[in-house]
Amino acid sequence: MRALVIETFAGSVAYILAFTLVILVIGPVQSALITIPGTPDTPDPSLLFLPHGVRILIAWLFKWRAVIALLPGAAIMHFAFLGSAGFTGYALLPLFIGVTVAPLTFEMFKRLGWNLDAGAGAPRWRGVMLVGFCASIVNSLLTNYAYAASLPSYIGYLIGDFFGLFFAFLILLAVFRAFERRANIDPTGGAPKEQ
Amino acid sequence: MKKYLKLAQVRALLADMEDELGLSELSAVERDVLYAFTEAAERQSSVATRDVMSHPLVTPISRPTVFRAIDRLKSHGLLQHVEGRERGLYTLKD
Numbered sequence: 100m101r102a103l104v105i106e107t108f109a110g111s112v113a114y115i116l117a118f119t120l121v122i123l124v125i126g127p128v129q130s131a132l133i134t135i136p137g138t139p140d141t142p143d144p145s146l147l148f149l150p151h152g153v154r155i156l157i158a159w160l161f162k163w164r165a166v167i168a169l170l171p172g173a174a175i176m177h178f179a180f181l182g183s184a185g186f187t188g189y190a191l192l193p194l195f196i197g198v199t200v201a202p203l204t205f206e207m208f209k210r211l212g213w214n215l216d217a218g219a220g221a222p223r224w225r226g227v228m229l230v231g232f233c234a235s236i237v238n239s240l241l242t243n244y245a246y247a248a249s250l251p252s253y254i255g256y257l258i259g260d261f262f263g264l265f266f267a268f269l270i271l272l273a274v275f276r277a278f279e280r281r282a283n284i285d286p287t288g289g290a291p292k293e294q
Numbered sequence: 295m296k297k298y299l300k301l302a303q304v305r306a307l308l309a310d311m312e313d314e315l316g317l318s319e320l321s322a323v324e325r326d327v328l329y330a331f332t333e334a335a336e337r338q339s340s341v342a343t344r345d346v347m348s349h350p351l352v353t354p355i356s357r358p359t360v361f362r363a364i365d366r367l368k369s370h371g372l373l374q375h376v377e378g379r380e381r382g383l384y385t386l387k388d
Contacts, residue, residue: 159307160300217300218336221329221351222307224314272308272317279371 106164110157111172117149117267118176125149135255144255150176151238151260152267155231158201160217169198196241204234228264235260302332302386305372320370326351327363328372335386343382 125147135143158165177185177194184190208215208230215226239256309325312318320328330349334341343364346352352360364384367373376383 156304160303217303217307218333221326222303222310224307224311227307268308268311271304272312275305275308 103164103167106157106161106168107171110153110161110165110168111170111175113153113157114150114169114172115175117153117263118172121145121147121149121263135251144252145259146255146262147266148256148259148263149267149270150263151231151235152264154197154201155227155234155264156267156271158205158234159215159227159230162205162216163202165202166198173198193242196238200238200241201230201234204230204237207233224268231264232261235264298386299332299336302328302335302372306332320366321363323355323359324363324366324370326355327360328367331367331373331384331386340376340383340385343384 125145129146130143133143133146154165154169157168161168173194181190185194205216208226213226214220215223215230235257238260239253243253243256306325306329309318309320309328312320313322313325318325327346330346330352331341333349334345338345343360346364347357347360355363364373368375368384371387373384374387376385
């Protein structure tokens with residue numbers, strides 16, 4: 100139970116942070132540089148949608164528990180965008196699609212004979228990227244169908260999810276490397292040479 | 295340590311990405327040894343070198359190469375020797 104609480108806290112906080120970065124930094128920069136044609140009535144899809152990276156990574160780590168881990172964070176962001184109207188009828192659909200598609204795609208790959216879950220053999224980054232891309236296709240089709248979006252929106256979502264996943268990995272790598280370097284500098288952090 | 299297992303799994307995935315993209319600071323042997331430690335840490339809090347030696351990814355590698363890889367992983371801050379315990383007993387660092 101304690102593990103589930105920690106997973107949920109970590110997953111939801113990471114999701115909210117990634118979404119906040121998209122809203123406050125990536126979105127304004129993108130709007131200043133690019134206009135996506137054919138989306139006059141809907142906000143432009145982010146072309147660097149980092150929360151997709153969080154969804155895939157959390158699903159890779161926690162499998163179906165990712166649904167619980169991501170739901171509070173996804174619900175908060177859903178509320179931030181749509182208010183209480185977002186929690187009625189079809190408006191709820193994108194929220195549930197967003198948190199279930201990633202673990203569902205990992206499960207589909209597993210049933211097709213390619214288990215890419217964390218702990219199932221040596222990690223395969225390309226495999227996880229492939230799952231992320233497939234999840235993005237399903238997510239884009241279902242979410243845009245729910246919103247009755249245009250073709251450029253579909254394509255924008257796909258691009259945003261793919262690059263969001265890729266850059267989420269790069270950001271995570273930079274964070275790990277920074278911590279690792281700091282650990283090396285700390286004289287109390289290193290173990291004595293021993294074999 | 296088991297509580298750091300998920301972090302170690304993420305680091306192993308990122309190490310594979312580094313290798314695929316040519317960004318790697320770890321060699322293929324170091325990655326395999328790190329992964330063997332990660333898997334063993336799922337079963338026990340501290341991992342003995344002999345447990346890693348018997349891992350299928352590590353058995354084809356010579357002992358001196360494995361010990362050099364362990365040294366490199368320690369210098370990368372990924373492994374920590376268990377202080378005051380037997381030789382060759384390590385925990386994964388967060």
